[in-house]
Amino acid sequence: MEDTQTVEGTQPLRNDLRIGVYVCHCGKNIGGTVRCAEVAEYARNLPGVILSQDSLYTCSEPGQDQIKSDIRQHKLNRVVVASCTPRLHEPTFRAACQSAGLNPYLLEMANIREHCSWVHLHNKDAATEKAKELVAMAVSRAANLSPQLELTVPVIRKALVIGGGVAGIQAALDMADAGYKVYLVERSGSIGGRMAQIDKTFPTMDCSICILAPKMSEVGRHPNIELLTLSEVAEVSGHIGNFKVRVKKRARYVTNECTACGDCIEACPQLSPDEFEAGLCIRRAIYIPFPQAVPSKFMIDMDHCLNNQGIVACDRCYQACEHKCIDFADSDRMLDLEVGAIVVATGVDVYDPTPLTELGYGKFPNVITTLEFERLINAGGPSGGELIRPSDRRRPQKVAFLQCIGSRSKRSNPYCSNVCCMNTIKDALLIKEHWPETEIYVFYIDIRAFGKGFEDLFMRARREGVVFIRGVPGEIIEDIRTDDLTLLGENTLLGRHYKYQMDMVILSVGIRPRAGAEALQRMLNLSADTDGFYMEAHPKLRPVDTTTGGVFLAGAAEGPKDIKDSVTQASAAASRVNILMSRGQVSIPAITAKIDPDKCTACGLCARVCPYHAIEGGKDLGYFRVIEAACQGCGACVPECRFGAIDQTHFKEEQLTSQIDRALERDPQNKILAFACNWCSYAGADFAGVSRIQYPPSVRIIRTMCSGRVSPRWIEKAFLKEAAAVLVSGCHPADCHYNNANRQTAARVERFWKKMERLGMNKDRLRLAWVSAAEGAQFAKVIKEMDGLVKGLSLEEIRRDAELLRQSLEKKSKES
Amino acid sequence: MTTLRLWQHFNREDLYECYQCARCTGSCPAMEVAPAIGPRETILRCLNVGHQQVAEDERLWLCCTCHVCEDRCPQQIPIGDLLVALRNSAARRGNIPGRLGMAIELLAKTGRSMIVHQLDEMRAHHGLEPLQPVAADEIREILRKTGLKEVIEF
Numbered sequence: 005m006e007d008t009q010t011v012e013g014t015q016p017l018r019n020d021l022r023i024g025v026y027v028c029h030c031g032k033n034i035g036g037t038v039r040c041a042e043v044a045e046y047a048r049n050l051p052g053v054i055l056s057q058d059s060l061y062t063c064s065e066p067g068q069d070q071i072k073s074d075i076r077q078h079k080l081n082r083v084v085v086a087s088c089t090p091r092l093h094e095p096t097f098r099a100a101c102q103s104a105g106l107n108p109y110l111l112e113m114a115n116i117r118e119h120c121s122w123v124h125l126h127n128k129d130a131a132t133e134k135a136k137e138l139v140a141m142a143v144s145r146a147a148n149l150s151p152q153l154e155l156t157v158p159v160i161r162k163a164l165v166i167g168g169g170v171a172g173i174q175a176a177l178d179m180a181d182a183g184y185k186v187y188l189v190e191r192s193g194s195i196g197g198r199m200a201q202i203d204k205t206f207p208t209m210d211c212s213i214c215i216l217a218p219k220m221s222e223v224g225r226h227p228n229i230e231l232l233t234l235s236e237v238a239e240v241s242g243h244i245g246n247f248k249v250r251v252k253k254r255a256r257y258v259t260n261e262c263t264a265c266g267d268c269i270e271a272c273p274q275l276s277p278d279e280f281e282a283g284l285c286i287r288r289a290i291y292i293p294f295p296q297a298v299p300s301k302f303m304i305d306m307d308h309c310l311n312n313q314g315i316v317a318c319d320r321c322y323q324a325c326e327h328k329c330i331d332f333a334d335s336d337r338m339l340d341l342e343v344g345a346i347v348v349a350t351g352v353d354v355y356d357p358t359p360l361t362e363l364g365y366g367k368f369p370n371v372i373t374t375l376e377f378e379r380l381i382n383a384g385g386p387s388g389g390e391l392i393r394p395s396d397r398r399r400p401q402k403v404a405f406l407q408c409i410g411s412r413s414k415r416s417n418p419y420c421s422n423v424c425c426m427n428t429i430k431d432a433l434l435i436k437e438h439w440p441e442t443e444i445y446v447f448y449i450d451i452r453a454f455g456k457g458f459e460d461l462f463m464r465a466r467r468e469g470v471v472f473i474r475g476v477p478g479e480i481i482e483d484i485r486t487d488d489l490t491l492l493g494e495n496t497l498l499g500r501h502y503k504y505q506m507d508m509v510i511l512s513v514g515i516r517p518r519a520g521a522e523a524l525q526r527m528l529n530l531s532a533d534t535d536g537f538y539m540e541a542h543p544k545l546r547p548v549d550t551t552t553g554g555v556f557l558a559g560a561a562e563g564p565k566d567i568k569d570s571v572t573q574a575s576a577a578a579s580r581v582n583i584l585m586s587r588g589q590v591s592i593p594a595i596t597a598k599i600d601p602d603k604c605t606a607c608g609l610c611a612r613v614c615p616y617h618a619i620e621g622g623k624d625l626g627y628f629r630v631i632e633a634a635c636q637g638c639g640a641c642v643p644e645c646r647f648g649a650i651d652q653t654h655f656k657e658e659q660l661t662s663q664i665d666r667a668l669e670r671d672p673q674n675k676i677l678a679f680a681c682n683w684c685s686y687a688g689a690d691f692a693g694v695s696r697i698q699y700p701p702s703v704r705i706i707r708t709m710c711s712g713r714v715s716p717r718w719i720e721k722a723f724l725k726e727a728a729a730v731l732v733s734g735c736h737p738a739d740c741h742y743n744n745a746n747r748q749t750a751a752r753v754e755r756f757w758k759k760m761e762r763l764g765m766n767k768d769r770l771r772l773a774w775v776s777a778a779e780g781a782q783f784a785k786v787i788k789e790m791d792g793l794v795k796g797l798s799l800e801e802i803r804r805d806a807e808l809l810r811q812s813l814e815k816k817s818k819e820s
Numbered sequence: 821m822t823t824l825r826l827w828q829h830f831n832r833e834d835l836y837e838c839y840q841c842a843r844c845t846g847s848c849p850a851m852e853v854a855p856a857i858g859p860r861e862t863i864l865r866c867l868n869v870g871h872q873q874v875a876e877d878e879r880l881w882l883c884c885t886c887h888v889c890e891d892r893c894p895q896q897i898p899i900g901d902l903l904v905a906l907r908n909s910a911a912r913r914g915n916i917p918g919r920l921g922m923a924i925e926l927l928a929k930t931g932r933s934m935i936v937h938q939l940d941e942m943r944a945h946h947g948l949e950p951l952q953p954v955a956a957d958e959i960r961e962i963l964r965k966t967g968l969k970e971v972i973e974f
Contacts, residue, residue, distance in 0.1 A: 362847065362892055408841065413894030449841040478846020478892055493846030494858060501851045501858070 021052030021147055024080040025139060026071060028062035028087035030117055035060075037121035037128055038135045043086065046136045050143045054078060063093050068100040075104035082146040086114035086139045089690045090707070091682070092542070107151030109594060109654055114142035118693030119705055123784070130701040137667065137704065144662040152594035152653060155632060159245035160344035161585050164189065166237055166524065169197020170567055171559025171574040172349035173219050178578035179347075180228035184585050187341055188223060189251055190233045192279075194297035195220055197351055198560075201280060201375065203382040205567055206430040207457035212567075213296055213384070220298040232339070233299060240346070240527045243636065244554030245590045249341045255334040257304035262329045264292055264300045271324035276308040278386075282376045284394075285386035290321045290330075295384065304330070345581040348538060348550075349558040349574060350524060352515040355410030355417060363409070363511060368482040369395040370489055371509045373409075374427055381434055391435060391442075393508050395487035400442070400507030403435060404491060406476055407448040411514030419535050421514030422564035425452045428512045429461050432470045444470045445504060447477055447493065455566070473502070480509060515564050528555050529741045531684070531777045537563045539777060548577045551683055551741070551777070553590070556580050595637035595654045595709060597630045603649035604628055610641035610650055613712075615743035638742035640712030643752065655708055657715075664718055667704040668725040673802050676703040676729045676790050677722045681711040681746070684735035684776050691780035699784040700791035703731070710734065712745035716756050719770060723809050726802050728794040729769045731786065736774040763812055765805040768793055826871055829905040830898070837895040838863045844889035844899060856882035859889040859899045866902070875910040881917050911971045921972055928963055928974035931956035 025047040029035030040058040048056040055078055059067050062085055074080055083106065085097050090113040098108035116135040124131040161184050165176045168190030176188045188195070199205075200220075202212040223229055232253055239250035274289035281287075289308040292300070310318040311332050322330045354375050357365040365371045370393050372380070383389035393400050405428045410416040425448070432444045446465075451472065453462040466472065477493035491504045517536040525532050529552045531539040538561050541549035548556050558574035559565065565573070584590065599610070599619075606626050611619040618635040621628030630641075630650075639652040651657055667677055680686040686707050692699065708714060711734025722730045732753050740746040753772040760767040773786045844859035845851055851858050857865070857879045865874045874880065880903070887900040910916065927933045931954030940950045963969065 408894075412839070414896045415894055449839060475842035476846070478843040478848070478889075491846075492852070494842040494851070494860060496840055496842045496845075496860065499861065501845065 021082060022054050022078065022080050023050075023052045023082040023084060023143055023146055024071065024074050024078065025050075025053055025056040025084045025143065026062050026067070026086065027056070027058040027116075027135075027139065028067070028085065029058060029060045030087060030121075031060065034087070034117050034121040034135075037125055037131045038116055039128065039132045040135075042132055043116070043135045043139055047084075047086075047139050047143065050140055052082070052147050053143060055080065062087050063096055068096070071097070071100050072104035075101065075106050080106065081110065082149060083111045084114060084139065084142045084146050085111065086116045086135065086142065088117040089113075089115045089119070089686075089693075091687060091690060109152040110146070110149050112142045112146040112149060114138040115690075115705070118690040120701075122693040122696055123699055124701045125696065125698060127701060134701045134704075137670070140669075141663045141666040141704065141706075144666045145659050148656065148659040148662050149654070150656075154591040154594050155596075156589045156591050157245050157633065158589050159584055159587070160247075160342050161185070161588070162187070162341075162343045163345045163347065163581050163585070164237075164247070164249055164341060164343040165347045165349060165558075167191075167197070167349035167351055167559070167561070168195030168223075168231075168233070169349060169351045169559060169570070170199040170216060170219075171351065171561075171570040172197070172347070173216075173223055174571045174574035175347045175349060175558045175578045175581075176223060176229055177219065177226065178575050179581055179585075180226045182578070182582050182585070184228065184582075186229045187251075187343065188229055188231050189235045189237060190231070191236050192293060193233055193256070193301075193303045194293040194299070195223060195231065195233065196294070196297065199567055200294060200296070201282070201378055203378045203385075204430060204434060206426040207455070207461040209430065209433070217296045220296065224298040224300075231299065234303065235339075237524065237527060238338070243592070244552075245344045245584070247343050247346060247554065249343060249346070251339045251341060253337045253339055255306070255336050256301065257306065257309075257331055257334045258290070258302045259329040259331050259334075260301065261327050262301040263327065264302060265326070266292075266302075267324045267326065268302060268321035268330070271320040273318065273320065274308045274310060276305060281379045281386050282373070284376055284379055344554065345584050346528065346555045347558050347574075347577045347581060348524065348528065348530070348555060348561055349570075349577075350518045350521060350561040352560040352564065353518050355421075355513040355516055357409050357511050357513055359416070360409065362479045363406070363477075363509075364480050364482060364489075365511060368480065368487070368489060368509075369393070370400075370482075370487055370507065371480065371511065373511050373513045374405075374424070374431065375513070377431055377510050381431070381438075391439065393487070398507075399439065402443045402445070402504075402506045402508075404489075404504065404506040404509045405432060405444070405446045405512055406509060407446065407451075407512045408476060409511040409513050410516075412449070417514050417516050417535065419564070420452065422452075423566045424512040424514060426455070426458055426461065426566070428510075429453070429465045429470075431510070432465050433461070433468060436465075436468045436470065440468075445506070446470060446472045447491070448472060448474060449476055455568075475502075477504075515560065517561065521561070526738055528552055529683075529743075530555065531687075531739075533563075533778045535563075537561065548573055548580055551687075554584065592633075593637060593654075595639075595652060596632050596635040597637070597639060597641050597650055597652050599627075599629055600649045600651070601627055601629075603647050605647055605649070607646070609644045609646070613640050613644050613745075613748050615640065615745045636742055638710035638712050638745040639708060640710060640742065640745040640748045642713060643715035643717070644748070652709075652713065655713060660706060660708070661718065661721065663706050664721055664725070667706070668722060668727050672722075672726045673728050673797075673799055674702055674794060675727055676731055676787065676794060677727045678703050678705045678731040678733065678787075679711065679714045679718070680705050680707055680775075681734040681741075682707055682709045683741040684739065685711070685733035685773075685783065687777035688733075688775040688779045688783045691777060692784045693780070695780045697780050697784040699787040702728075702791050702794060703787050710740070710742045710745050711749040712740075712742065714749060714752070716752050719756055720809065720813070723765075723769070724806055724813075726806050728797055728802060729771065729790050731771050731773060731790060733773045733775050733783075733786070736776055739776060759812075760805075763805075763808045765808055766797075766801060769797070769805070826875075826905050826909045829908065830902050834897050835863055835867055835902070838867075838897055839895070840864060841894060843892050843894065847888045847892045848883075849886060849888070850882045850884055854882045855879065859883075859903070862903065862906070863897070863899070866906075871906060871909065875906050875913065876915060878915075878917055880906055880910060881920060914971070916972060924963075924968065924972055925974045928960050929956060930954070931959045 044058040234254040272288035278287040379385040477491040556577040558577040559570040
């Protein structure tokens with residue numbers, strides 16, 4: 005592997021700079037607020053710039069061609085594009101540079117859309133001035149850039165799928181069929197997931213298990229799939245192409261010889277609610293989740309087995325088993341897997357409506373949820389497919405469905421759960437199919453029948469006589485003698501208050517992320533939206549990728565979706581993995597840390613803060629060095645070095661300090677200097693832009709990969725330059741993309757606050773804020789608050805603080 | 821003037837979040853027994869025909885401010901506050917139902933909102949002490965300080 009240090013032209017010749025600046029209008033997105041021609045004109049006079057122009061769409065084919073031909077014709081050796089966020093188009097422009105023969109690391113972007121035009125829509129002058137400064141900052145960083153070569157590493161041609169619902173099954177089958185080894189990890193005793201529990205699917209009314217079971221058995225017998233049930237991912241390390249995954253496989257207590265004959269069931273004396281049947285009936289402690297389960301093996305629920313204390317107190321199942329395939333000594337095991345890619349298909353839980361006390365769920369026996377209904381109406385369910393009321397097992401004559409339970413509400417899930425409307429319509433038709441005389445009332449707010457064939461189904465339900473009433477009941481009252489239910493509400497279309505008496509009420513409950521989704525989110529360094537669903541890398545163009553390379557999303561874990569969409573997304577995720585597998589290698593961004601052996605004193609402080617143990621060496625060996633393949637490029641080690649011996653490739657000290665210098669060149673006393681990490685805070689600021697959340701234009705954002713890269717020396721520099729306020733922002737604690745490297749951030753800011761306090765500085769001027777990629781509003785709020793603080797500061801105060809800091813630094817340097 | 825006052829006491833933007841699910845009306849005890857407008861329609865009218873008209877409607881006063889609608893509102897719109905703000909606006913234009921005016925007058929005069937001399941007979945019958953007179957002047961002072969005097973004569 006070629007060392008990046010040896011790339012030709014690593015040391016830029018400062019007097020030979022030929023920078024080209026391209027200011028993008030992005031149609032009206034930037035051009036409607038920022039006067040782009042004026043910005044381009046301003047950039048023309050910046051040092052090193054030999055060419056500057058504005059264009060309508062720089063990312064378009066002609067826009068890119070212009071850059072390419074300029075690189076060739078004008079011998080540009082740096083390119084600055086002022087447009088949208090680098091998180092969107094940096095790869096585009098890097099590719100353009102590369103194709104014209106310019107090293108892609110010599111491109112720099114100024115984010116004048118998400119961080120400027122979109123957040124200062126009504127302040128054209130300030131937005132234009134800010135855009136100029138953002139371009140100036142980018143130009144000075146560009147001047148300090150060096151060409152880099154990316155390290156390539158081989159991809160392990162095996163994949164891991166987490167979750168064995170329909171999405172996980174589809175993704176696993178697609179990849180296995182493509183010829184790669186797939187590990188399918190499922191938490192419960194069988195694959196099948198939510199789809200296995202559902203009776204029929206909409207809009208075609210297919211029998212759910214009938215179409216799923218063949219796929220399930222295909223997984224069971226596929227030579228390329230290793231199915232790990234009763235298993236959970238415990239630990240993940242590594243990176244794209246080379247993940248090390250530790251899986252905890254819980255004991256099944258039944259060996260592989262089990263033929264699922266069922267002789268043991270009769271023998272078992274222990275009972276427990278049946279999870280698969282939504283708790284509507286009971287099962288034994290030894291059980292198979294459902295008849296079509298894959299693997300078709302029994303298992304023992306040790307929480308309910310009499311032998312759960314480690315002593316064999318009951319061996320009735322063992323006695324009943326002809327093949328003697330029960331093993332009470334079975335124990336949990338840890339498996340270590342090595343995979344190149346991971347597909348996350350963890351699915352959803354259903355909303356528990358117990359907190360909505362006015363509906364009486366859990367209190368009135370005849371109020372049930374749609375999931376319970378699916379099991380009631382299923383021929384394999386507890387009632388053998390008979391629709392009965394739980395209170396008296398009588399068939400209900402009048403049934404009500406209540407929509408949006410637990411969805412579209414600040415009291416529960418604020419989002420629309422996507423599947424409930426069609427599910428209810430399907431359920432209503434199922435009842436009509438079996439018992440046409442049943443009266444069915446659907447109480448709704450809006451019926452969202454947006455998919456292919458959905459409107460037809462809605463129409464069919466109306467024709468079959470299902471009554472749709474607009475207005476959800478506010479309260480359900482139970483008649484304690486008959487267990488009948490009275491619904492109180494308003495028919496909003498008639499404007500009339502109603503009272504309906506019903507035999508049974510079915511709550512059309514919403515869906516929410518799986519319990520435990522957060523733990524996996526942390527293990528895989530994923531982002532989650534405010535609703536708790538995993539976030540895709542881009543909502544439109546990278547809908548199955550995540551911000552962690554090599555990790556892809558499938559199914560409802562990414563957001564509520566129906567079976568068809570889950571399967572589609574699973575195939576998409578599998579195809580993304582296949583791209584990785586067939587290419588066989590990946591490039592690692594050239595952003596690793598480097599230690600200068602001449603300056604290193606082998607103190608070892610850097611190795612202590614490295615979250616990846618990527619720094620090796622020792623005091624006795626006399627050196628420390630970075631293991632390039634293990635370094636993830638957070639840069640948390642750099643500020644730790646007291647001797648300036650470490651620097652981070654492409655995020656070099658002088659590259660970042662030149663940005664600080666530029667940002668605070670003019671009017672620093674009214675400015676906020678913000679450091680934002682690439683994955684959370686910078687993305688959060690982008691999200692504020694995308695959401696058009698307006699905030700004051702006084703902030704200048706500098707991007708680092710991790711907030712752990714932010715050096716106290718930069719904060720010092722900013723205050724010495726009389727910046728009014730400094731913001732350090734990163735991912736929420738435990739959400740850090742670099743294995744909690746942001747703990748260093750917190751510790752360093754804490755120390756700086758102490759120092760400010762000691763010197764008598766106003767410590768409110770330094771702020772630490774955790775902002776996730778989904779928290780655009782939070783970012784805007786922080787900036788608004790800080791701007792308020794800045795407006796209240798006097799020039800004397802800022803200058804006094806700078807003087808206090810300067811004196812302390814002088815004193816320190818004299819001492820040493 | 822009244823417009824300003826109403827939206828000073830209630831954030832108009834909260835109303836935009838209402839999607840007319842009518843859980844509030846289903847929860848409303850007044851709707852069960854009286855021809856009230858109901859919270860849902862009150863919000864819709866404020867948005868679509870203007871709050872001035874809503875404030876002119878005497879049915880506004882049928883709300884018993886139990887706040888159950890607010891408790892069950894999925895969008896957590898402070899409906900109770902809206903109704904209080906609307907009534908204030910109505911009252912400032914002299915738009916108070918006559919019976920309510922009488923009750924206030926009674927409260928100001930006697931310190932009680934209802935006539936109690938019959939109650940005393942009943943209390944005597946059960947061997948209870950007659951009700952003690954209340955400090956009506958203090959109550960009048962409170963009513964005056966809250967600004968009720970500007971709206972209604974008592």
